[in-house]
Amino acid sequence: MTKLSDPSLLDRTRDHVVRYLDALPSRRVAPLATREELLAALRVPLTESGEAPAAVIDSLAGAGERGTLATAGPRFFGFVIGGALPVSLAADWLTSAWDQNAGLYVTSPVASVVEDVAREWLLELFDLPREASLGFVTGCQMANYTALSSARHALLRRQGWDVEERGLCGAPPIRIVAGAEAHVTIHTSLRMLGFGTAAIRSVATDAQGRMRPDALEAAMREAEAPAIVCAQAGNVNTGAIDPLREIAGIAREHGAWLHVDSAFGLWGRASRDRRPLLDGIELADSWATDAHKWLNVPYDNGIAIVRDSASHRAAMTVSAAYLEQTSGVERDPVDWVPEFSRRARGITVYAALRQLGRRGVESLVDNACARARQFAELLVRDRRVAVLNDVVLNQVLVRFGDNDALTREVIARVQREGTCWLAGTTWHEMAAMRISVSHWATSEEDVERSAEAILRCLDEAAR
Numbered sequence: 001m002t003k004l005s006d007p008s009l010l011d012r013t014r015d016h017v018v019r020y021l022d023a024l025p026s027r028r029v030a031p032l033a034t035r036e037e038l039l040a041a042l043r044v045p046l047t048e049s050g051e052a053p054a055a056v057i058d059s060l061a062g063a064g065e066r067g068t069l070a071t072a073g074p075r076f077f078g079f080v081i082g083g084a085l086p087v088s089l090a091a092d093w094l095t096s097a098w099d100q101n102a103g104l105y106v107t108s109p110v111a112s113v114v115e116d117v118a119r120e121w122l123l124e125l126f127d128l129p130r131e132a133s134l135g136f137v138t139g140c141q142m143a144n145y146t147a148l149s150s151a152r153h154a155l156l157r158r159q160g161w162d163v164e165e166r167g168l169c170g171a172p173p174i175r176i177v178a179g180a181e182a183h184v185t186i187h188t189s190l191r192m193l194g195f196g197t198a199a200i201r202s203v204a205t206d207a208q209g210r211m212r213p214d215a216l217e218a219a220m221r222e223a224e225a226p227a228i229v230c231a232q233a234g235n236v237n238t239g240a241i242d243p244l245r246e247i248a249g250i251a252r253e254h255g256a257w258l259h260v261d262s263a264f265g266l267w268g269r270a271s272r273d274r275r276p277l278l279d280g281i282e283l284a285d286s287w288a289t290d291a292h293k294w295l296n297v298p299y300d301n302g303i304a305i306v307r308d309s310a311s312h313r314a315a316m317t318v319s320a321a322y323l324e325q326t327s328g329v330e331r332d333p334v335d336w337v338p339e340f341s342r343r344a345r346g347i348t349v350y351a352a353l354r355q356l357g358r359r360g361v362e363s364l365v366d367n368a369c370a371r372a373r374q375f376a377e378l379l380v381r382d383r384r385v386a387v388l389n390d391v392v393l394n395q396v397l398v399r400f401g402d403n404d405a406l407t408r409e410v411i412a413r414v415q416r417e418g419t420c421w422l423a424g425t426t427w428h429e430m431a432a433m434r435i436s437v438s439h440w441a442t443s444e445e446d447v448e449r450s451a452e453a454i455l456r457c458l459d460e461a462a463r
């Protein structure tokens with residue numbers, strides 16, 4: 001009989017992985033190879049009869065890892081990315097080995113049951129309505145899409161319109177109201193839902209990027225049609241959280257559906273210190289978040305949560321006679337997500353939550369927030385540095401010499417120098433460096449080293 005495993009190949013791969021991860025803390029964070037170098041190493045002719053598996057893996061590991069940005073390391077502070085906890089990486093390997101199609105209970109009982117359990121744990125951790133439904137998607141963009149599909153279904157059904165059957169042509173109007181600093185993926189999701197970005201009524205935000213309740217109230221008074229309000233917990237630049245209790249009150253008064261894009265902010269609910277910032281988030285109708293960012297599971301992993309599970313299911317379910325294989329109690333993941341066949345994404349989330357426990361998730365969040373504050377404190381000791389935001393979460397916005405060109409030059413130098421990696425942004429018409437701390441292992445020493453490197457690059461750029 002053919003043996004299905006190839007232990008020596010897996011051991012070899014494991015050795016590559018261990019070497020890669022152990023080298024990350026001392027490696028330059030930026031990619032080590034250019035596109036040309038990567039092509040030169042990887043663009044081999046597609047052979048007639050193939051190559052030995054070990055040769056393929058050695059070449060990928062050897063040449064390929066020179067083309068990684070070291071996001072899995074503790075001094076990567078770009079975007080909001082996060083690394084992978086050892087337990088979630090291990091669970092991801094199991095997921096690959098099991099190779100389950102997690103669409104249906106019959107195709108993977110374990111994936112279905114693990115999702116059931118992870119759903120309960122997540123709702124408890126976030127303290128959201130325990131009856132809410134939840135789907136594991138590829139990322140927060142698809143989580144926003146899934147939640148907003150449920151909103152579209154609910155608001156149109158209330159007006160006697162079955163959008164799943166009849167589509168949007170000729171449908172009663174729906175108003176979309178979103179903060180001026182809503183994440184781009186809210187716009188993409190609305191585009192995919194057939195609303196078009198022109199349908200969005202943008203609501204003014206304050207100095208930290210939070211939606212202003214007075215401006216929301218005015219927008220709602222103008223709206224003649226039922227509305228979907230898109231709020232945000234965790235502005236991608238400042239980390240700021242919208243005043244959710246007030247927003248929820250206004251949304252309720254106007255019969256609107258309240259959605260909260262909380263890609264990383266929702267994890268603040270697991271921290272007793274951060275929780276007050278998110279007060280009122282439990283009053284929303286839907287939430288979108290990511291596990292691949294702050295929970296530190298490997299890419300890709302997003303989570304859509306909807307209070308009214310009937311709307312969620314109606315927007316996502318697939319019905320076909322050949323799928324009806326179960327009694328009805330079993331979870332068919334396909335009912336809660338846009339995908340049909342899919343990876344068993346719940347498994348890494350289950351493993352991470354089970355290993356960390358409530359206090360473990362809390363320390364993950366608190367540590368990142370403390371490291372962000374440490375960054376801000378170390379950098380502002382230099383009088384050429386300004387921190388533009390209130391550091392309430394894990395994001396720090398930094399500007400050098402109150403000068404766009406200098407700020408961009410520092411960012412470019414930091415990226416080349418390689419101690420850490422950060423990206424730039426434009427914040428209220430000013431160039432800024434954006435620091436996001438989302439890795440489980442980032443230590444005080446990592447932040448000290450990175451702050452020193454940033455200030456050294458500032459010295460050089462200022463010359």
Ligand SMILES: *Cc1c(COP(=O)(O)O)cnc(C)c1O
Nearest residue numbers: 139140141183185236261263290
């Ligand atoms: C990252 C992010 C998203 C998009 O999430 P993906 O996982 O990249 O799809 C949406 N909203 C906010 C606020 C984010 O930070």
